Amino acid sequence: MVKRKAEAQASRHNGKGILRKRSKTALSNEDAQKCFRDGLFKKSVLQKYTTNYTKSEPYQHSVINELINDELLRSVRNEIWENVHFTPKETDIYKIHQSGDLANLDGLDDAALEKLPSLLKLRDALYSEPFRNYVATVTASGDLSGRKTDMAINVYTPGCHLLCHDDVIGSRRVSYILYLTDPDIPWKAEWGGALRLFPTSTIEEDGETTKIPSPDVSKIIPPAWNQLSFFAVQPGESFHDVEEVYHAATKEQLEKDGRRVRMAISGWYHIPQIGEQGYVKGAEEKWGHNSSLMQLQGNPDRYDLPQSQLNVVEAQVEANEEKGLDESDLDFLLQYMSPTYLTPDTLEEVSERFLELSSVSLDGLLSAKFSEKVKAYIESQEKLPIPEQNADVRAPWHMSKPPHKHRFLFQQPLTPKGETPAGVDPITELLNVFFPSKQFRKWLEIATECEVENFDMLARRFRKGHDYALATSHEGQSRLELSLGLTPTNGWGGDEEGETEETEELEEEESKSRIKKKANGHSNKKEKREPEVIKKEKEETDDAGGQEVYMAGDDDETGDAAVYKATADEDDGVLFSMFAAWNKMSIVLRDSGVLKFVKYVSKNANGDRWDISAAFGVKETDDDDDDDDDEADGDEESTVPLEDSEEEVFNGFPDSDKSNSD
Known part of the structure; x- marks a missing residue:
């Protein structure tokens, strides 16, 4: 460099x-x-x-x-x-x-x-x-x-x-x-x-x-x-x-x-x-x-894609239902979820961690059997030519727009009732059956101690060398935001060798026998993260991009609202982030004013970034929010480390902070 x-x-x-200061001079014409x-x-x-x-x-x-x-x-x-x-x-x-x-x-x-x-x-x-x-x-x-x-x-x-x-x-x-x-x-x-x-x-x-x-x-x-x-x-x-x-x-x-x-x-x-x-x-x-x-x-926003498809939960129906998971709920959830996250002790641990930090990351959420189906489908899709133009996109996927807000491929639920035709691909099944189900909402309410009022969701594919979602703020009531990472490739940052399918299946068999016996829960692995450091006159560390980042809003409208990697003496403002990952779900309680974006996916990535993104509106409570930003910042698993910088501004040559830098 x-x-x-x-x-x-x-x-x-x-x-x-x-x-000695040099007086300003001007060239003659x-x-x-x-x-x-x-x-x-x-x-x-x-x-x-x-x-x-x-x-x-x-x-x-x-x-x-x-x-x-x-x-x-x-x-x-x-x-x-x-x-x-x-x-x-x-x-x-x-x-x-x-x-x-x-x-x-x-x-x-x-x-x-x-x-x-x-x-x-x-x-x-x-x-x-x-x-x-x-x-x-x-x-x-x-x-x-x-x-x-x-x-x-x-x-x-x-x-x-x-x-x-x-x-x-x-x-x-x-x-x-x-x-x-x-x-x-x-x-x-x-x-x-x-x-x-x-x-x-x-x-x-x-x-x-x-x-x-x-x-x-x-x-x-x-x-x-x-x-x-x-x-x-x-x-x-x-x-x-x-x-x-x-x-x-x-x-x-x-x-x-x-x-x-x-x-x-x-x-x-x-x-x-x-x-x-x-x-x-x-x-x-x-x-x-x-x-x-x-x-x-x-009104350009009305031409944006995707448009929200908010589904309101019928409170009068769900108010009479018990908050716990009964046998029929478990039978349904076991078709999709790892039994680990259905044991009472594990669910209690998830809840405690979420209440402490307002965020939690869960490795291996999907069962080994269903995740195999998802991985096989995604890998088959990535073998096909990448749709680069809007006209090349194949149903049920669509192109998001406009590009100064976001660009990625997406699909939304086919119906608002959690029903879908037989024989669909596993991503469509997750989007239409699993996530909209009342059984999953019950699980989510137990895990977060929040009462769900509505939900909106979509599946996303961020093509390498093309796609991103720029920072947007959320205004209005707090909501639970879920992101289930379905990226089967490695090399995204924070990677560690995953468990083999045989290990996952063995764990599931052990867990199934403990679901209704209040056995000890599974402890999650800690994600290893290393900050990228740009080295002097040497090739930069590869960065595939694709991070999903939550940041505190910037009150200074003249500055860059979403600077999350800059000089070492600056507070990066990151509240929570997660690299593209396989079978890992994050749950974040997002308050009004918090920014969120998905970093551009580099052409150098080993594959595309896939996920299912969902937002669940939750009922406001009268309780004071005891979760401070510094608690979220201190979460070793949840934050992007502040990047080191070996540079200082050249002898009084002030640093520039231009948001559009061609």
Whole structure:
């Protein structure tokens, strides 16, 4: 990785260490134009890019190759490689290495800034009046600010990615990416890392117009040395992502490929500020307000998939039923569940742990016999071609949308009554028979001491190299959220060698004889977890992704709401998390305001992530909630360790915290 530390030396004056501050300088228009390739500013060249921009799809954008004077840009890349530090960052939407905000370069002392003269020159050239006017002409965006610089250096190494978003934040008017990939090793499209654009469809209904982004990309722009891609920020339309940078097959191939370091300077041009040409008082506030309105124009949520299918439990029927499990309940549950979790002592242990932490993870929930059926079905599905486009998805599975919220395959219950036709696959059976059953609800109420009022559920398949669910908050009454991991492959993190099927069957036989005798329960194994550490100039630890993470909500709307891996001195805010796993169920009592997401599943994963996700609304009680967040944080099995970071910000070069980092 490009993390070699530059040591800023303090200048000495009269025996005292004094850091001389450099006054901010500006390039003349003539010097600024010299930073770009010859002929770029010719009227005919400008007209060509302007014409191409207006004809581009799925929305207007432009690509300029060989933008910068090659000698200057090589010097910039060398300075970055030698002197700039990068902070590894990971949220629900991205995994990157990011520099500080280049707007703060002027605040460096002379000794530090002398190591970055070409970078400073490039920054000033990109925000110079000639080039701002150039960009404004091509995009027809109107005047752009030269005072408000907003840019950072982002490095994507294998496994890094940025998911779908439209860049609409504050006063952003034009988004751009200037690539600094290895100039001597041309980037190959099969390495990933492309800028990908999503088309939108317009729906006219009830006098309202709503734009919906497609889950499938329609334009792919691979990175290339000295290439600039840019587009006007259009609320509800300029949806794009950065494709994952894919791992090489071998370490030798990775070295041959120059380690696949996708380096770029990305940022935004903003609307004019006070004192600048084109400034209009109140325009920035109006721009942000209108952008928010355009993003929410119409009622886009009603076109989301999946839509909730809330089933209300008939309280008057269940109120007269005993809370304990009778023989008929056990006979039904034994068709699906491991007998271990039906013994009274084990059920009591589960309840005690849940009441203590408001969460619990149960290994081996499904019986050996039924889990065999599930595994055989999933393994057969994974041998088939992976459906990559919406049109390729096979029933009963459907594609979720929109992609700036989530993307995965799903199926919902066929009927709300817990009935399903004979001969269906085992996942459909779990979804339609087992989980909606009153027998399972009785078991759940005993395990959690909660009274279920309603439920909603779906089966999900997160395809490797494609799928995720971005952070969403839950508002309203508390609810029990269940996730039954059905991922048969290993290598997801926290893995340990599972028990053999023979061992599981033996345990079941022993357990069956104890169910009604109050025998001792089965103690769960502790999941081993190791934090991923990005090592200096070495290949990153493989991370398959796919973690389901619960986090405390962030009251600061200007920050990243779901930063769960950053620097070691930050509180990651993780309340509970679970890696993709086989036959392991988590139960979490989720309060209002708690965020949840499923991390993007890397193409490097050994398979897809499968689960059944269910939410059970529970009756509110008058009892005070004694469970503190710090108790949940202290759960060794339930939390993602805070990742270590060996980086510090470069000598007063403040860290950047940009939520959309192309």
